[in-house]
Structure formats: structure tokens, C-alpha cells
Amino acid sequence: MALTGIEIYKFLPKTNCKKCGFPTCLAFAMKVAQKTVNITTCPDLSAESRAALEAAGRPPIQLVTLGSDSKKLEVGNETVMFRHEKTFFHPPGLVLRVKDNAPADSLQQQVQAAAEYKVERVGRFLTMDGFAVENTSKDAATFAKAVEAVKSKSDLPLVLISQDPAAMEAALAKATPGRPLIYAANKDNWEKMADLAVKNKCPLAVSSNGALDDLTALVDQVSKKGIEEIVLDPGARDFGPSLSTLTQIRRLALKKNFRPLGYPVITFPGEAAASLDTEAMLAAQQVAKYAGIIVLDHFSPALVYPLLTMRLNIYTDPQKPIQVTPQIVQIGTPKATSPVCITTNFSLTYFAIAGELEAAGWAAWLVVCDTEGLSVLTAWAAGKFDAEKIAKSVKNFKIADNVSHRNVVIPGHVAVLRGELEEELPDWKILVGPREAVDVGGFLKQNWKN
């Protein structure tokens, strides 16, 4: 919970000594509240005040970092219940669970396939985030060996799953440095697991199948050991419990500023799912509803591509219009006689028209103009989608080199631009297309002769 200037002021010496560079303590407090100056700039701040300020300034949901600096996974530090209130910041990590008693070859194959996986979407590469190695064998040496095998194929962050502190210690010896997540401290082993987390400087997951009271008590205990980076497993597995419990935890942290549950949550969708698809659906729900780390039990491209797309969608910042790169996009395999259509680079506009052309079975050249991410009418009203701009795109992208005809279709909503555009593009015939993308198939069928 961010403090106001007045609240910060109460902790200051109130001497107006100017040593911080500001005329008064109040002015300084205001700057601290705006986060333009660090509180430590005040040389006379008492140790108690400083501790109190740092505690109060802590984010309501702790940021937890797994992995090494080059390949790290940061989760938590969310500030809202709904993405439209601001945005969600740290996409949940998708990690694949492997078992330490699997044959070495198969283990390494699984890891390699998932580690190398990447899929492109709107110019970004989406990937998996790490691996969870489970001590299924209950044997410390086997566990350690499996961790070594995973690390030989991937430098992605790890989650180490074992209830046995001795096995955990053996695995940690192979996994650190690299800040794996220790999963998990429970009511029986918490003290030893907490000691391991402190000693190895690793984040610690805390697991309890009971009510949130038990989880809270356990978090309090491990916090007293000095552990700051904690991940919660409230034991809720299936669709209903997962939604309710994760909503409650997020609300307690954000609305009640309830410290003991102000941490990201780890989920295991595969444990409640009878099929791969159900596992993916539950994981998709958890992407939207409040998971920090999602441990998958299965990996295949067809399974994770929709899931990674879901994560991309939900974690897109709704405050910024998503733009596609201004360019010529080939819909299908266009020929020299295929239609040329003009659109804006607002992603939703682009997806609408590209999707409709695709659905109607047209191969086409789609000229995406730079309208700074605004839709057709908005961009036109803001002067960012005028005849000059369209003409510039048509010329700059050299669309004339790709086609044998000189016909270009503009969106029906900017029919008024036709006259001006004919002046700007004297070689071209300007066709006014439909207002709505959904009608483009019918329009082309009537007006375009291949």
C-alpha cells in the first residue's frame, strides 16, 4: 500500500534541515510519496522510522524471483483485482513438472522439448518459464541426479518438489546458485525447510491443505526465520476451490493489506484434471484468476500454444492500445491480382479485418497504416488516418511492386477520404469498402474481379 506524503512526513525528523536538498521535511515527504526520491536521502531518519516506512511501503503482494539473473522468473507484485483497473504486471510462470524417477533419457527429452519451445505471436516469442522437479522416488541421491540432468538441458528457473528436507538439501546442492523455489514447507517440516531457504537464499513455498488460517500461521512462522520471498499453496486444486481461494487471497492482500497472505500463489492444474484438455482449461482459468506460478503436468505444442496466448491476452496492458507493426501483411498467399486493402494498426481493427479476409477465403495484401494504435474512426477523427497518411503507406511499402492492378480498398467508415486520396494517388482507383470488417468477403465477391 503506497503511503501518502503526509503519512511519510509523520516519520521524518521535522527539522527542515534541508540536508536532503529540499526546503522542508514536508516537501521532501511529498517527493518520496511520488517515488522521485528515496527515503534514505534523509540522513537523520531514525532506525525505527526507517523500518516502519519500509514495512509500510512494501507492496501488498511480494515480488518473488526465481532463477539466475540471465533467466529469471518474477511473479507477484500485483496491485489490482481486475485488469481494467490498471493492468496485471507479472504473467504467471508456466513450469513443467518432471519426475526424478523417470529414465534419464526421457527426462532430458521432456526438458529439452519444453525448454526449446517458442511460438511467435504479434511479433513476440512466447516460451515456457521453467521446470518443477519432483522427488517422486523419495530418494535424495536420485532427486539430486535428476536436478543435475534437468540443468544439463536447460538454464530456466527450477521448482524443487519434496517434503523431505534431506532430499531437498541434496537437490539444492546441485541447483544453487540459481535461486530455485523450494516446495514446500508444511506444518511438519517447516523449520528445516525454512533453514534451507535461509542458508541457500532461495524463495520458499508454504503449503497447507486446511483453511487459510493454517496457511497464515505457517507463513508467520517461516517469516520469523527471516524469509521474505514466499509462495503460497493453499491446497485448492479444482476449478471451484481454485477460483474462490485465489480470489480470497488476492482480496485479503490488496483490500485488507493482510501481510501473511501477500504473496504469489502456486497452482497444480494437472492434479484436479482427468484429461490434458481439462488441465489446460484449469490452467487458463488460473492465468486469469490469480495464479503466480502454474505447474503443468503435460507439455505439447497444441496444449501450451493456446495457454501462452491466453496469458499474453490477459496480461496485455489495457491502458495502452496494442499496436501491430505498420507493414504489408500477406493474407493467405496473395498474387499480383489479389485485392489491396487498407487498415489501421490498432490490433483489434487489424485482427478483425485480417480474420474476416481469412474466413472468407480471400488471399489479399493488407496495408497496415501507422495510426498510433487507433481504430479507423478514432484515428480519422484524430487526424492520424487521412489521405496523406494512407498515400504515404501505399508508396512507402511499395505495394505497387507486388500487384499488377491499381485498385485499393479503403474502410467504408472513411469514405470521405476518397476524393483526396484520388489526388494523392493519381495512378490508383479508390474503392470504398464496407464499414464493418464482417462484410468484406461479400464486398470483394461483388466488386473484385480477379
Place this chain on the structure above:
Amino acid sequence: MPVEIPVEKWNGQVHQVKLGGAGGRKELVVGGENTLPFLKFEGNIPHRPAVAIEVVDQPPQGWAEPLVKAWGNVLQDPAAWAKKAAEYGADLISLRLRSAHPEEGNTGADHARKVVAAVLAAVDLPVIVLGPEVAQKDNEVLVAASEVGRGQRLGLGDCLDKNYRTIGATCLADGHVAIAKTPIDMNLAKQLNILLSDLGLPLDAILMDPTTGALGYGLEYTYSVMERLRITALMGDKMTSPPMICTAGEESWRQKESKATAGVPQSWGEQEQRAILWEKITAIGLLNAGANVIVLRHPRTVEDVKAAINKLSA
């Protein structure tokens, strides 16, 4: 130290809308909740979301292979298709009068009457009838459908800002529910509800279609507009309180990810699994955002989405 579970105090609730329940048709009620989706610890959720299966009045053009395979011969016959959909567990049928589209058959009111009558005779489930998405044709065939189903409380759509008078009046005259569709915009959705109310159509005869963006194709916009509409309704705004309907099947199966059989990156994986999962994940996302009726295409999606709804509602 017992943890106090935080509960929001909402003043409003989602309107209850009844479909069917007369003329021999099974009754289906959606809406009525006074909390966010599935949060039973907080409020009362009298009706779980319903699953509709989409049926088209002529063999669909360009449907993806997994869909064609799953439905087989019934694609030729809307009545048989609707029957099959009922067997697959549909709570209601969404009948699309595609053949009325000027480019795809340009059939008229007579044909619409026949098809709607055949589907109504084939199943006792509630039925939604949708036009070909061309305004003047929509009016023609929906008015015909409305007459055929008089008193059976069908859903009729799309009811848009440009034809709401015709569709609203028809719903009012024949006792149907309007599917009020607006383009992913909270204010336009509210505006259309106000216009329909001014016409005399009660709020319990409206389902809002906020326009569905499929996974990867605007899902996040629909998701957030739905969350905002629902929160506003729960805060007490009556004009955003009708239940919401989402066409998850239609939108997700239009996309390249669902249709492409070849020539796509290996990282997309096997088509059938990917395509069906695309629909399932679109659906689960929208259900969590507040969908009260979700319209689907593939039988396996129906099965898994129904199972998920049951678990979320248990």
C-alpha cells in the same frame, strides 16, 4: 488467528431471464446472481451458466475439419443437427439462419419459417434464432421466426442499434428475448439496453451479447468489457444488468489456429487438439468474466465446458 474472508457487499444483481418454458418448450433461466462469477462464498447464484450449441440452417461453408468430422451427416439437416446437439447435452440451441445471407443463398421469410418450425419440432429445448448478420435480411427472417415461435419465448438476434426497433417490437409482440449485440463497448451495450427499455421491452427480455473476441483475437477486450459490465450491474446499475451471451464457438473456429491444417509453424502443434482447445479456453475465459450463456460448436468442447461449469457451480 482466524482469517476473516473478505466479502464484497453488492447492491445490485443480474436480471433473471427465462427462455422457453411455454408452448411445450423446456424452461431455462439464466442470471439472477448477486455476486461475481462462481463466487458462492459471497452471494447467491441461483442459475449456472447455460451451454448452447450452434446449428446452421444450411451445410456450413468452410468449417474446419474437426467440426465436420464431429457432426457428420447432420450438418445437412438442421432439425437432425439440433436433435444431435440435445443428445450432446446442449441446454439450448442457437440456430443461425445463414442461408438468408445475400451471398450464401439469399433465402427469405418462407424458408426461415420452415427451418425454424422444423427445429422447434425436433427438440423441446429453448431456441435462439440468429439472422445472417445483414441488417435488412435479419429483419426479414427474424420477424418470420418470431411468428413461428410465438409464445415459446425464443431468443432473437442480432438486435443491433440499427434494427432494435424492429427486433425489439417483434420480441415484445410475440413474447421473445432480444439478443442485444454491441461492439465490445460498455457504453454502447448500456445504451442499447436503454433504447430497448424505452421501446417497452423489459430488462428480463434481454440478453447482452458484448461481441466475442476469440482467444488471441481480442479476447482480452471482451473479457474486460464483460467484467466492467458485470461489476457495474452488481453496483446497482439496472441498465447493465441483463445476463450476457458469448459466441465462443463461432469466433474461435473462424481463426487460423482452428482452421489451418498445414503450412503453419510446428510450434502450433496438432490441429484437432489445438483447435478444440482454442474453443475451450476461449469459453473458460469468458465464463470467468461473467458469461451466462456460452454458444459452442464442438461436442468435446461442450462436454468439457459443461463439466467445468458443474465444478465451478458445485
